[in-house]
Amino acid sequence: MSKSPQHTPSTESVAPLPLRDGLASNQWSWSMLNPFLLDETKRNTHTTQNFQSHxxxxxxxxxxxxxxxxxxxxxxxLDCLQERIRSNINGCVQSLAERLPSHDAAFIRANASADRSHYLTSRGLPADAIDELVKLYEVADELEWADAELNSIPAGHTQGDVFMAAWIxxxxxxxxxxxxxxxxxxxxxxxxxxxxxxxxxxxxxxxxxxxxxxxxxxxxxxxxxxxxxxxxxxxxxxx
Structure with missing residues (x-):
């Protein structure tokens, strides 16, 4: 994974995050969200590998x-994580927009949220920063649960990439x-x-x-x- 410096969150007001094609429905399984999964890993090699990654x-x-x-x-x-990830996205967009003569934040949002990185790199924007923004959008999409019941599960029991996208x-x-x-x-x-x-x-x-x-x-x-x-x-x- 490429590295990128931390960005300062922006206070920019934005519309709800769009769902990218293929991510509109949540694809995480209950086993990945089960807060008692740690006990099961002692008996399941496959889940142990999954736990080590997440x-x-x-x-x-x-x-x-x-x-x-x-x-x-x-x-x-969950609401706290969503708000933080949205703030981090705003910070990345603002930082990249400042590098464009047009300061076109809408152009950056549209292409990063649709994973059209080539349109952004063609404008001379840094690849590492684009990679970070695309990944943040991917995590934000995954948090848009299709099943309302999943919203009641403590977010700390979800995969580690959600927490790191918000705070790390x-x-x-x-x-x-x-x-x-x-x-x-x-x-x-x-x-x-x-x-x-x-x-x-x-x-x-x-x-x-x-x-x-x-x-x-x-x-x-x-x-x-x-x-x-x-x-x-x-x-x-x-x-």
């Missing part, structure tokens, strides 16, 4: 982000899927970072600004601001 448990996601399972659950509601910077998507299987911790909440690295909250904030030479990467998960542990280790080595 983490289904709050604890795996929480461990990777360094937050509580309750925090992940709170911000994994695109360049870390592969890492997220790998590390939630291996249970590695990659992120740390602001309060913990202040204590662990003996730096003030204001200092952390300054180091995360675009004006900083190499700004720290952050994620905002609800009320939590998360920092990359590997970046903190390099910037504030423990004595």
């Amino acid at each position: 983490p289904l448990r709050y604890d795996h996601i929480a461990h990777y982000l360094g937050v509580s399972q309750d925090s992940v659950r709170r911000y994994s509601r 910077p695109y360049r870390f998507w592969n890492e997220f899927l790998e590390d939630t299987t291996e249970m590695k911790v990659r992120w740390m909440p602001k309060a913990q970072a202040v204590l662990a690295y003996r730096v003030s909250e204001h200092g952390l904030y300054d180091h995360a600004q675009p004006t900083c030479g190499r700004p720290l990467t952050t994620i905002i998960l609800g009320r939590h601001r998360l920092y990359r542990i590997d970046e903190l280790e390099r910037r504030f080595p423990k004595r």
